[in-house]
Amino acid sequence: MVKISEVEEEEHVLKPTSNEFSGSESSCAKMNKNEGIVALGDSPLKNDENVDNDEEEDDDDDHDDNSVEDSSDEIDTSNEDAMEDGDSYYSDNEESEQIKPTGMDIVKNVLERAAKEAEKNESISVAKPLDLEYDLGTLLAIDTNEMDSDLLRDSTEEYLKNLARDNTQLLVNHIWELPITRKENEIVAKLPPPSFRLPREKPAPKPKPLTKWQQFALEKGIQKKKRPKVQWDETLQKWIPWWGYKRTKAEREKSWVIEAKQNEDPMEDPFAKRAEAKQERVAKNELQRMRNLARANNVKIPREDTLGEGKKGKNKKGQPKLNKKGEPVPRMGLLTPDKMNSSQLKQAVAVSKFSTASVGKFQSRLPKEKERSVGALLPIAKKRRAPFLKPEEERKANLDIIDNILKKRPKLDLEKAVNRHINQEEKQRAEEKSQKPKGKGREKARGKGKGNRKGKGLGKVKMSGKGGKGGGKQKRGKKR
Amino acid sequence: MLYTLSYEKSTTTDRRKMEISFRKINEILWHTLYSIGVNVKLLIDRPDGTYCFREYRGRVFYMSEKILKLAENVGANNLVSVGTCIGKFTKTGKFNLTVTCLALLAPYAQYKIWVKPSAEQQFLYGHHVLKSGLGRITENTPQYQGVVVFSMSDVPLGLGISAKSTAECKHADPLTTICFHVCDIGEYIRNEDALVS
Numbered sequence: 001m002v003k004i005s006e007v008e009e010e011e012h013v014l015k016p017t018s019n020e021f022s023g024s025e026s027s028c029a030k031m032n033k034n035e036g037i038v039a040l041g042d043s044p045l046k047n048d049e050n051v052d053n054d055e056e057e058d059d060d061d062d063h064d065d066n067s068v069e070d071s072s073d074e075i076d077t078s079n080e081d082a083m084e085d086g087d088s089y090y091s092d093n094e095e096s097e098q099i100k101p102t103g104m105d106i107v108k109n110v111l112e113r114a115a116k117e118a119e120k121n122e123s124i125s126v127a128k129p130l131d132l133e134y135d136l137g138t139l140l141a142i143d144t145n146e147m148d149s150d151l152l153r154d155s156t157e158e159y160l161k162n163l164a165r166d167n168t169q170l171l172v173n174h175i176w177e178l179p180i181t182r183k184e185n186e187i188v189a190k191l192p193p194p195s196f197r198l199p200r201e202k203p204a205p206k207p208k209p210l211t212k213w214q215q216f217a218l219e220k221g222i223q224k225k226k227r228p229k230v231q232w233d234e235t236l237q238k239w240i241p242w243w244g245y246k247r248t249k250a251e252r253e254k255s256w257v258i259e260a261k262q263n264e265d266p267m268e269d270p271f272a273k274r275a276e277a278k279q280e281r282v283a284k285n286e287l288q289r290m291r292n293l294a295r296a297n298n299v300k301i302p303r304e305d306t307l308g309e310g311k312k313g314k315n316k317k318g319q320p321k322l323n324k325k326g327e328p329v330p331r332m333g334l335l336t337p338d339k340m341n342s343s344q345l346k347q348a349v350a351v352s353k354f355s356t357a358s359v360g361k362f363q364s365r366l367p368k369e370k371e372r373s374v375g376a377l378l379p380i381a382k383k384r385r386a387p388f389l390k391p392e393e394e395r396k397a398n399l400d401i402i403d404n405i406l407k408k409r410p411k412l413d414l415e416k417a418v419n420r421h422i423n424q425e426e427k428q429r430a431e432e433k434s435q436k437p438k439g440k441g442r443e444k445a446r447g448k449g450k451g452n453r454k455g456k457g458l459g460k461v462k463m464s465g466k467g468g469k470g471g472g473k474q475k476r477g478k479k480r
Numbered sequence: 481m482l483y484t485l486s487y488e489k490s491t492t493t494d495r496r497k498m499e500i501s502f503r504k505i506n507e508i509l510w511h512t513l514y515s516i517g518v519n520v521k522l523l524i525d526r527p528d529g530t531y532c533f534r535e536y537r538g539r540v541f542y543m544s545e546k547i548l549k550l551a552e553n554v555g556a557n558n559l560v561s562v563g564t565c566i567g568k569f570t571k572t573g574k575f576n577l578t579v580t581c582l583a584l585l586a587p588y589a590q591y592k593i594w595v596k597p598s599a600e601q602q603f604l605y606g607h608h609v610l611k612s613g614l615g616r617i618t619e620n621t622p623q624y625q626g627v628v629v630f631s632m633s634d635v636p637l638g639l640g641i642s643a644k645s646t647a648e649c650k651h652a653d654p655l656t657t658i659c660f661h662v663c664d665i666g667e668y669i670r671n672e673d674a675l676v677s
Binding site: 388391392394397401402405415416419422426 | 495499502505506509510513518520521524525530531532533545548619620622623645646647650
């Protein structure tokens with residue numbers, strides 16, 4: 001429910017109690033004084049004499065204060081009432097003096113009334129290309145119309161104020177369409193339940209991590225069967241719940257006597273034994289619950305053998321399993337700190353040495369022991385990194401690196417030298433060949449034979465900068 | 481410069497991430513040195529501006545300072561590629577030149593191999609260059625030297641490593657490998673999506 005207006009209120013401004021409006025309340029009031037106000041439209045309560053009388057006086061006051069032009073913007077409840085009452089009552093209109101009960105006058109009167117109606121509606125009707133989206137439950141109106149960017153830039157304040165007024169007007173118009181009642185002198189509208197879904201403040205909760213059983217059931221496709229809460233007990237002849245105090249009571253009632261088995265120790269108390277078994281089951285369940293928690297939170301828990309209980313690693317008689325050497329068999333699971341590997345041990349040594357008042361400065365060292373930095377193991381302040389290099393500095397640094405590399409490169413490349421030597425020798429030979437015209441024929445023949453032996457491919461290869469085969473035709477390749 | 485659309489801006493950590501360590505730049509320069517020899521100096525000492533190397537997502541990019549400044553406005557997660565990708569670091573920290581660096585390195589090549597038109601396709605399909613496909617080779621190319629492979633019409637086809645020195649080439653069998661394949665421009669089609677990301 002929302003309180004629409006107070007009867008005693010001086011101005012006809014909607015004063016909602018909801019939070020959504022509280023911010024704009026002051027601006028609404030201001031608007032009322034300066035320009036238009038948010039008009040209340042056709043109130044279903046306009047016939048209410050109580051309201052009318054009060055408002056009439058207010059209206060008159062307003063008209064005195066404001067100029068005549070302003071009056072058009074305001075609601076004139078009194079005029080409305082006058083019309084409803086059949087032209088008998090006018091508060092401050094000049095036209096009222098001219099009224100005479102002639103036919104023409106009646107027509108004129110009707111026209112005037114229509115004009116007035118239109119004029120009045122001007123203040124409360126707002127034209128929008130697209131209808132607003134309303135959620136009256138939260139007193140919310142969403143305007144999806146495009147904003148006039150020119151106006152918004154030129155006269156931001158003015159434009160926004162007008163826009164707010166128009167939209168508020170539309171919202172108020174809609175509120176008036178709701179069923180309205182009067183309670184203790186106050187007009188009250190019944191709001192529908194809110195439909196707008198506000199986005200949640202906090203992020204959506206993470207899914208709970210599955211327990212080991214849940215995970216297993218999921219993998220195996222085991223589904224939880226629905227089981228009735230109670231179960232028929234044949235011996236007691238009544239319905240007994242699966243859990244709770246009634247179940248315990250029934251259990252006690254049912255098993256007041258335990259049959260002694262032949263192979264059992266007659267001196268043993270079967271009741272105590274059963275109680276112990278139950279306790280153990282509870283403890284086991286608790287342990288498994290803790291394990292699930294540990295798994296969910298990534299906490300390492302000690303192995304079972306350190307707990308001293310449990311079946312794992314023990315044979316059927318309950319003694320620890322032994323390997324051939326007679327040592328207890330290591331079991332799967334998390335490692336205990338008593339079985340650290342060498343690197344873990346080294347870490348531990350480094351940390352313990354570091355953990356003195358002098359930060360390990362005066363600790364004696366083994367002859368071949370390496371100094372290990374503890375910084376990586378402990379959350380000590382991180383090393384500050386060098387600032388960014390400027391491009392010019394970077395270029396210089398890179399050039400330095402290159403110079404360094406070029407310096408490091410061996411000046412004399414043995415292989416290269418050998419190759420060059422071979423190459424020169426071949427050149428020399430080729431020149432000699434070309435200079436000896438006598439042996440040309442023989443050389444050629446040999447060259448051909450070689451070509452045949454080595455295959456077609458070789459003949460086509462042109463070694464740049466070298467003598468070609470036989471003929472001494474030189475093809476110079478690109479030399480650097 | 482390629483980047484995915486986003487409002488995320490680069491942070492100091494992003495800049496740090498892209499900064500290249502001394503060890504890595506050393507590695508890069510050694511590798512480029514193997515491919516183009518002493519000319520590697522020209523890549524850094526350029527008259528037309530300051531150029532630098534940046535590493536991002538294991539890939540090494542070579543770019544001018546101007547482009548770097550623009551790229552620094554983009555968050556590291558959104559940056560796809562900037563400048564020229566010249567190679568990448570393997571997970572074990574080794575540097576490999578990629579084919580995208582070819583246009584950059586080819587003009588500076590010290591040792592070259594020209595491939596016959598018949599063997600071009602073989603090379604562009606990712607095979608080594610055999611003796612039968614060898615057209616020309618730079619004089620005095622040592623063994624296991626980074627080389628740039630050209631077609632006979634001097635179009636750079638890719639990078640390789642000489643399997644034989646020039647002298648050995650002469651007496652080699654036609655089926656012996658002369659040049660090991662490193663990368664080739666066929667990768668632009670064969671390996672398109674792995675080139676940048």
